[in-house]
Amino acid sequence: MEQKVKKIMSQIFRVAEDHIREDASSLTIDSWDSLAHMNLIAALEEEFGVQFQDQEIIQMTSFEAILSSLALKAGSS
Amino acid sequence: MSRISFLEMDARLQAADMRGYPVCPITLLRNVTLENIQIFLRYFAYEAGWNAQVSFGDYDSVLQEAVSDSKKLFPDSKFILVYLFLENLSWNIARNFNGLSMEALQVEKEHVKNYLRLALEGIRTHTQAPVLWHSFESPVYPADGIGGPQRSGGQLETVSELNDYLKQILKMQPNTYGIDLNSCLARVGYDAYYDRRYWHLARAPYSQRALKEIALEDFKFIRALSGNVKKCLVLDCDDVLWGGAAGEAGLEGIQLGKSYPGSPYYEFQQEILNLYHRGVILALCSKNNEQDVWEVFDRHPEMILQRRHFAAWRINWKNKADNLRQIAQELNISTEHLVFADDSEFEINLVKEWMPEVLTLHLSRSHAVEFREKLLRLDCFGQISFTAEDQSRSQMIQQETERRKFQTNHQDLQSYLRSLELVATLRLADGVTIPRISQLTQKTNQFNLTTRRYSESDIRSFAESPNHRVFSLSLRDRFGDAGLVGVFIAERAGSSNCRIDTFLMSCRVLGREAEVIFAERCLTALASEWGVKEWAAEYIPTPKNALAERFWDQFGFKRKEAKAAQSAVHYSLEESQRILISNSIIHVEEEFCGTKS
Numbered sequence: 097m098e099q100k101v102k103k104i105m106s107q108i109f110r111v112a113e114d115h116i117r118e119d120a121s122s123l124t125i126d127s128w129d130s131l132a133h134m135n136l137i138a139a140l141e142e143e144f145g146v147q148f149q150d151q152e153i154i155q156m157t158s159f160e161a162i163l164s165s166l167a168l169k170a171g172s173s
Numbered sequence: 174m175s176r177i178s179f180l181e182m183d184a185r186l187q188a189a190d191m192r193g194y195p196v197c198p199i200t201l202l203r204n205v206t207l208e209n210i211q212i213f214l215r216y217f218a219y220e221a222g223w224n225a226q227v228s229f230g231d232y233d234s235v236l237q238e239a240v241s242d243s244k245k246l247f248p249d250s251k252f253i254l255v256y257l258f259l260e261n262l263s264w265n266i267a268r269n270f271n272g273l274s275m276e277a278l279q280v281e282k283e284h285v286k287n288y289l290r291l292a293l294e295g296i297r298t299h300t301q302a303p304v305l306w307h308s309f310e311s312p313v314y315p316a317d318g319i320g321g322p323q324r325s326g327g328q329l330e331t332v333s334e335l336n337d338y339l340k341q342i343l344k345m346q347p348n349t350y351g352i353d354l355n356s357c358l359a360r361v362g363y364d365a366y367y368d369r370r371y372w373h374l375a376r377a378p379y380s381q382r383a384l385k386e387i388a389l390e391d392f393k394f395i396r397a398l399s400g401n402v403k404k405c406l407v408l409d410c411d412d413v414l415w416g417g418a419a420g421e422a423g424l425e426g427i428q429l430g431k432s433y434p435g436s437p438y439y440e441f442q443q444e445i446l447n448l449y450h451r452g453v454i455l456a457l458c459s460k461n462n463e464q465d466v467w468e469v470f471d472r473h474p475e476m477i478l479q480r481r482h483f484a485a486w487r488i489n490w491k492n493k494a495d496n497l498r499q500i501a502q503e504l505n506i507s508t509e510h511l512v513f514a515d516d517s518e519f520e521i522n523l524v525k526e527w528m529p530e531v532l533t534l535h536l537s538r539s540h541a542v543e544f545r546e547k548l549l550r551l552d553c554f555g556q557i558s559f560t561a562e563d564q565s566r567s568q569m570i571q572q573e574t575e576r577r578k579f580q581t582n583h584q585d586l587q588s589y590l591r592s593l594e595l596v597a598t599l600r601l602a603d604g605v606t607i608p609r610i611s612q613l614t615q616k617t618n619q620f621n622l623t624t625r626r627y628s629e630s631d632i633r634s635f636a637e638s639p640n641h642r643v644f645s646l647s648l649r650d651r652f653g654d655a656g657l658v659g660v661f662i663a664e665r666a667g668s669s670n671c672r673i674d675t676f677l678m679s680c681r682v683l684g685r686e687a688e689v690i691f692a693e694r695c696l697t698a699l700a701s702e703w704g705v706k707e708w709a710a711e712y713i714p715t716p717k718n719a720l721a722e723r724f725w726d727q728f729g730f731k732r733k734e735a736k737a738a739q740s741a742v743h744y745s746l747e748e749s750q751r752i753l754i755s756n757s758i759i760h761v762e763e764e765f766c767g768t769k770s
Contacts, residue, residue, distance in 0.1 A: 104180065108183070130375065134208075134209055135179070135183075135212075138381050139180050139183075142178050142179050149370070153370060
């Protein structure tokens with residue numbers, strides 16, 4: 097799952113995959129603006145077949161937060 | 174194509190090499206967050222062979238931008254897309270409906286109507302480009318509940334009144350089109366259409382699926398306005414027009430009729446007939462004994478489609494790619510105008526492989542109940558305004574086929590042409606002919622010297638200008654009436670110079686010398702009316718118009734060397750040097766005695 101998320105993030109943010117480290121967040125990736133964020137969520141939802149709540153969407157602004165949101169979805173389904 | 178994921182779409186766009194694609198600048202004005210539609214617009218444009226460049230107006234600034242003096246938004250936009258979401262235009266009508274008094278509702282409606290009108294007028298002061306204006310969605314759960322629709326002035330009725338008003342003002346402005354978002358909403362479904370999360374987080378009301386559907390709808394218009402549409406539906410017979418094989422099951426054995434299991438085929442045929450009445454050309458391409466197929470057409474009581482609806486057919490055992498090429502040639506259209514429907518995956522893949530320009534429709538045998546739906550969803554024969562020529566086009570194509578058979582009985586071309594008893598009518602553009610003239614400029618690719626695409630409003634302004642003349646040519650012969658098929662647009666420059674802006678001829682009437690005689694008559698008329706001494710003409714090469722390349726040479730026009738291989742070729746000619754062309758073939762009627770001064 098981590099690799100898949102990295103791959104998606106690298107495509108959406110137009111940065112190399114190895115630039116997306118464990119501590120990556122909207123603060124460390126310049127291209128992670130609000131529009132890119134919407135695209136990221138759209139891609140994650142489609143690729144993982146899930147839907148996030150509005151509160152989750154606003155919190156998912158780091159690699160770590162994305163992973164834990166996805167893990168929650170996987171656990172609950 | 175429609176199942177492709179967001180990431181895949183994005184990846185293809187990133188990897189796409191769009192050098193050589195014409196740039197298509199699109200300006201999008203909106204009162205909500207809509208940036209996410211960009212990827213869909215760019216992707217559908219890419220599929221159509223364009224490099225779309227989408228620029229956005231500021232959030233909720235449609236009117237301000239429309240009436241401002243700033244030109245930055247509309248420099249050379251080919252299309253203007255307007256999206257006004259009712260919530261942000263009138264919170265009261267959209268959300269506070271029950272709190273409105275009759276008077277307050279009236280005021281609110283006037284506010285919206287004024288906004289729409291002023292914005293449209295404002296946009297028109299900046300640009301004459303086509304405007305695609307999105308209607309308001311109807312409330313799916315009206316605020317006034319089940320009682321609202323029972324009385325007049327309910328919320329549903331109010332929203333449709335606003336949509337009617339929009340339709341009305343769009344009708345008065347040429348080259349503006351209403352996009353019906355209620356159709357998009359219905360196709361996607363209410364729950365999947367709106368994304369409430371992003372409405373609250375970012376004032377972005379639409380889901381990804383909704384944005385895709387809306388962009389797809391926009392592109393039907395953009396394609397149609399650019400002349401990028403399909404013209405001919407080529408159909409297989411067995412297991413497509415009827416169930417079973419005519420050659421094996423026989424007349425009584427095939428499935429076709431008003432009740433199951435024949436009803437899916439019956440309804441499919443009815444839908445095909447609707448396309449025929451819309452001007453789509455029909456053809457057959459079937460691996461069969463010709464006799465077996467015609468037996469069904471001639472003798473089966475439930476056949477909706479008749480022989481006369483088909484302009485061409487190839488019923489044989491040869492490969493379908495070759496047959497499709499021959500059909501296109503016979504109909505004088507390009508293979509990229511074809512849609513091919515077949516039940517065999519093998520045939521579909523063969524055509525996909527060899528003729529990627531042909532749109533294929535795979536009708537899988539076990540899903541006959543879906544045939545009609547699949548055809549409806551293709552929605553690729555889009556024409557925006559219907560002209561009389563569209564409705565009788567298929568008929569005219571059939572006449573052409575008869576003409577060709579007649580031709581084989583004549584020894585030389587001249588005697589054949591004379592025997593056709595051709596009559597050409599020249600007219601100046603007027604209210605009746607302007608839509609067809611504009612349509613021809615948008616659709617004609619092959620015999621088109623400059624391929625300039627003009628909207629109805631462009632043609633209207635030429636027709637009204639004292640320095641322009643728009644001539645049209647209609648042609649008929651002993652077999653039938655081809656309708657309006659030629660356009661000549663000239664512009665006066667200085668006291669005795671004239672520039673030929675557009676000269677085109679529908680390819681279905683080429684080869685009868687009508688194009689030469691038409692041009693000759695227009696030149697002669699202008700020479701006497703405007704006193705032209707010096708002519709200027711152009712040939713602008715495209716991938717399709719090589720046919721017309723040397724057209725001006727026969728009148729004595731002198732070619733100036735083109736700057737580069739693919740750029741426009743300029744021609745000039747002194748009127749005194751013009752080569753006159755004799756005509757013993759076509760009887761010409763000129764109906765422009767009442768010319769403008």
